[in-house]
Amino acid sequence: KAGVTQTPRYLIKTRGQQVTLSCSPISGHRSVSWYQQTPGQGLQFLFEYFSETQRNKGNFPGRFSGRQFSNSRSEMNVSTLELGDSALYLCASSSGLAGRWDTQYFGPGTRLTVL
Amino acid sequence: AQSVTQPDIHITVSEGASLELRCNYSYGATPYLFWYVQSPGQGLQLLLKYFSGDTLVQGIKGFEAEFKRSQSSFNLRKPSVHWSDAAEYFCAVALWDAGNMLTFGGGTRLMVKP
Numbered sequence: 001k002a003g004v005t006q007t008p009r010y011l012i013k014t015r016g017q018q019v020t021l022s023c024s025p026i027s028g029h030r031s032v033s034w035y036q037q038t039p040g041q042g043l044q045f046l047f048e049y050f051s052e053t054q055r056n057k058g059n060f061p062g063r064f065s066g067r068q069f070s071n072s073r074s075e076m077n078v079s080t081l082e083l084g085d086s087a088l089y090l091c092a093s094s095s096g097l098a099g100r101w102d103t104q105y106f107g108p109g110t111r112l113t114v115l
Numbered sequence: 116a117q118s119v120t121q122p123d124i125h126i127t128v129s130e131g132a133s134l135e136l137r138c139n140y141s142y143g144a145t146p147y148l149f150w151y152v153q154s155p156g157q158g159l160q161l162l163l164k165y166f167s168g169d170t171l172v173q174g175i176k177g178f179e180a181e182f183k184r185s186q187s188s189f190n191l192r193k194p195s196v197h198w199s200d201a202a203e204y205f206c207a208v209a210l211w212d213a214g215n216m217l218t219f220g221g222g223t224r225l226m227v228k229p
Contacts, residue, residue: 004158033215043205043219056216090158094215101147101166101209104217106158 004107023091031096121220138206
């Protein structure tokens with residue numbers, strides 16, 4: 001069974017630009033969560049999508065957005081990039097079934113560098 | 116405020132020595148508890164999890180963790196460390212009513228001396 005895949009693996013952008021990151025969950029998984037990892041703030045939850053709907057949201061500005069497609073693939077978008085957005089963005093997938101906790105499987109991440 | 120604390124930022128142990136990584140949480144109710152490991156340039160791999168029941172949990176790669184409610188702790192242990200265990204370890208918690216949202220500790224970087 002293929003794991004969680006994230007593309008691209010590395011990305012360099014300049015301030016003010018926007019960026020889109022992609023995540024393909026494990027086959028059959030309907031929940032996709034996104035996390036930002038930085039040396040200063042550690043691992044922080046961005047948002048979770050389930051069946052194309054945002055089900056949970058962390059404490060990030062509106063420049064961070066996401067969506068999920070009918071095949072459960074998810075994208076996250078960051079507009080008007082700032083230097084502080086440089087981070088490793090991790091995607092995690094799980095079955096997402098209501099009323100129970102399922103193990104989250106993480107992808108390798110996308111390393112975003114903002115210059 | 117709800118939080119997860121890993122008091123040790125760095126730990127160095129000799130290969131073959133035992134290991135204990137500390138994790139404390141501050142939540143009103145007992146959360147779900149997890150330990151993840153991250154190797155350089157990699158994503159996170161789940162080592163073990165605690166939901167309920169037996170407070171000593173066995174995981175992959177020879178790791179175990181013990182939940183102690185009275186101390187709000189979930190410490191990770193391994194009796195004999197291998198050089199390949201060098202990585203960063205994260206404790207994480209989730210609340211049953213907070214959806215698929217993990218809150219992570221700051222991480223402990225483990226170095227293994229030959």
